[in-house]
Amino acid sequence: MIFKNPKLTVVGAGPGDAELITLKAIRVLKTADVILFDALVNEEILEYANPTAELIFVGKRKGCYAYQQEQINELIVARAQKFGHVVRLKGGDPFIFGRGAEELEYAAKFGLETAVVPGISSALAVPATQHIPLTKRGFSESFWVITGTTKTHELSADIALAAKSNATIVVLMGMSKLPQIVQLFQAQGKNQLPVAIIQNGTTADEKIGIGTVDTIIKVVENQELSNPAIIVLGEVVRHRESILHIQEQVAVAYNS
Known part of the structure; x- marks a missing residue:
């Protein structure tokens, strides 16, 4: 048996559309000996995997955890030590509320070589595909990306x-904290502030x-909107309504 250097690569799979994975991520998947993937990963992406790689689902669905x-x-380390290159495939970007940093730290303690392939975050891509820019001159000079639920299952104080x-x-x-979020913005007098849930x-x-x-x-x-969703x-x-309105006007003018 050929000895393989134990390695962990944490890879971002993007926001859901299989075409929004990066070329580098695809190259890494082709070299994997083991792939541990989450529930929010589009399984079409697994078609890029090394055909001999072991595929292990480790995500959660509707509150049910396949693995804690x-x-x-522990699985990352055990598989890397036994088979070599483990790819931890996560939805979005693994360093934005993806716990990728925790897994890298754990693997490093056991002497695993580590690497990261960033992914396109849903926080950026999902609004963009709906024509909602996070910044726009005259409207917004910055943006916050915040988790709605902290480690203790409470609403983040940053909101x-x-x-x-x-x-x-x-x-x-x-989504489970939406009433609380609404109350915080109402307390600031922002009752008419536009909101999108995707x-x-x-x-x-x-x-x-x-x-x-x-x-x-x-x-x-x-x-009947529910998780997985962003607010x-x-x-x-x-801006979304403005773009749609412009497109409608152009279409009417073109067809008249």
């Missing part, structure tokens, strides 16, 4: 700080709901 994080850490700013706010993993962004199952701070909960109920709060949400 500690077990995933209250963000609500006081004029920045665009992107909340990941925040479910299954960049995929064939994508759904979007548009409202304001005051109306978004009703929009979610009416359109975007800010004046930039109006």
Whole structure:
């Protein structure tokens, strides 16, 4: 048996659309001996994998964990020591609320060589595919990307700080905390601030709901929006309607 140097590469799979994975990520998948992949990874991407690689699902669906994080850490090390190159394939970018840094630290303690292939984050790509820019001159000079649920399953305190700013706010993993988020923005007098909620962004199952701070909960109920979804709060949400309106006017003018 040929000895292989134990290695972990943490790879970002992008926001959902299989075509939004990077060329470097594809090259790495072709060299993998073992691939551990999450629930938010589009399984079409696994077609790029080394055909002899072992594929192991380690994600969670509807609150059910295939593996706890500690077990995933141990699995990475055990498989790398036995087979060589382990690829940890994660949705979006592994360093944006993806726990990629934790897995790298754990692997390094056991002497594994480590590498990272960044991915396209859903925080950026999902609004963009719906014509919602996170920054736009005259509307937003910055943006926050915040987790809606912390390690202790509470709402991040940073959302209250963000609500006081004029920045665009992107909340990941925040659907269960939406009523609390709405209350924080209402407390700042931002009742009419535009809000977009995008479910299954960049995929064939994508759904979007548009409202304001005051109306978004009703929009979610009416359109039956749920996880996985991102929440975007800010004046930039109006850009989507503006683009659609311009396109409609052009189409009417062209056909008249």
